[in-house]
Amino acid sequence: MKSILLFSICLTTQFIGFSQGLGTYQDFNINVDNQVRTFKLYTPPGVDAQIESPLVMVFHGFSMDVNSINTLCEFYDAADTANFYLVYPQGLPVNDILYGGGTRSGWAIPNSAGGSQDDVKFVNAIIDTLETIAQIKILENQIYAAGFSLGGEFAYYLGCNLSDRIAAIAAVSSAMIKQQIDGDCLPVKRISALQMVGTNDPFYPFQGNAFFYPFYDNPGFWSSLNDCDADPEITRLEDKDPTDGSTVDLGIYQNCSGDLEVLSYRINNGQHAWPGGQDFPAAVVNFDIDASDEIWKFFNRHTLDEKTTTVLETERDSINVYPNPFYSHLSISLPSNLNKSISFEWYNSLGQLLEIGDIASNIALEKGQISFSQSYLPGIYYLKIKNGIEVLKTFRLIKVD
Secondary structure (H helix, E strand, C coil): CCCCEEEEECCCCCCCCCCCCCCEEEEEEEEECCEEEEEEEEECCCCCCCCCCCEEEEECCCCCCHHHHHHHHCHHHHHHHHCCEEEEECCEEEEECCCCCCEEEECCECCCEECCCCHHHHHHHHHHHHHHHHCCCCCCCCEEEEEECHHHHHHHHHHHHCCCCCCEEEEECCCCEHHHHHHHCCCCECCEEEEEEECCCCCCCCCCCCCECCCCHHHHHHHHHCCCCCCCEEEECCCCCHHHCCEEEEEEECCCCCCCCEEEEEEECCCCCCCCCCCCCCCCCCCCCCHHHHHHHHHCCCCHHHCCECCCHHHHHCCEEECCCECCCEEEECCCCCCCCEEEEEEECCCCEEEEEEHHHHEECCEEEECCCCCCCCEEEEEEEEECCEEEEEEEEEECC
16 A cells, blocks of 8 residues: 555635646545545546555635635645645534634534544545545555645644654644643654744734634644754745735754654735635735645655654653642653653743753652752743653643742
8 A cells, every 4th residue: 555645624715616637536435433424536647546656635624615625725736746646525514613603514623613523533534445445555654634724723633643644744824723732732653744824814813812822833833842943944935926915934943853844834924825826815825835836845755654653642641740830840740661761841932942951860750840940930931851852742831920
């Protein structure tokens, strides 16, 4: 089973019409939890079903369907060039918890979009059955997830919950729910991540809001997980289309563990859009880059087997730091087989490293205290618990007087 599986997920307004690539489209149904789930498969003209080829899954956004996401993202151009399959799954009704947008098609994500369906299970079912029902071949170590808006949230959610099957994720015009950054996201393996957000996006404000942290907290979460440098090296990309009213700053988080990678694309003056995609009304769309091409190039650099297997989830779940908020000292509980081999790193809210300590020298048995070498002002801090170079868990903590 060898071909590349890429997930791309989009949410935006309704689109009219159906643009398409040079290949063919087929519709399929599968049963998941006694519900009929559907998806559309796109096969580029250069793909031979008997030869291992890449595969891309594209998830639509809130209120969208498989046709509108195909039109918006125009991923078929990249597929026609690189010869990978595209799959567009159809979502079921979900409730917009954040903005009160009612109940429309989308993806069930805790604390964001409510629904009784298990969409992670749906994705797993597609991966498990696609070769059989579509008569194609898949490379199981090259499965990817990317998305736009609510779909980008789902891409993050898949990165948190399917890192044992997905090699990299990408989110466009989207962000992680605060609860995920605060501890709900516990991937069993490290995973490469790419983010694109416009500075004028009304749904995912660049500076954050009640539901989402500021943009750089998102790649910062994955860079911390992957043991990358805390601050990205930022480069202004060529302004290829001066008429689009926007520019792009690329941030690269250097020195990640192994071959892992974290990238951020800041679309200056960009709005809720897919760069290089359909030029839809009432949004500034950047045409200096093509998001689909950038994502594909990023994904194609990564495979599942490049990632380091982390501590078992049951052991990692037992790592806790308390209280939160805290005054001066933090208590920590650890599995007994880890307490002599791990360390901590202490960061401020800007991701700047403040202190490194050996937990083995501070903690006896399974419980103890982390004592800092100096006093810190009240504010938000991040505590990274590590086993060698492997990040076991990251905590967002509040220091008070």
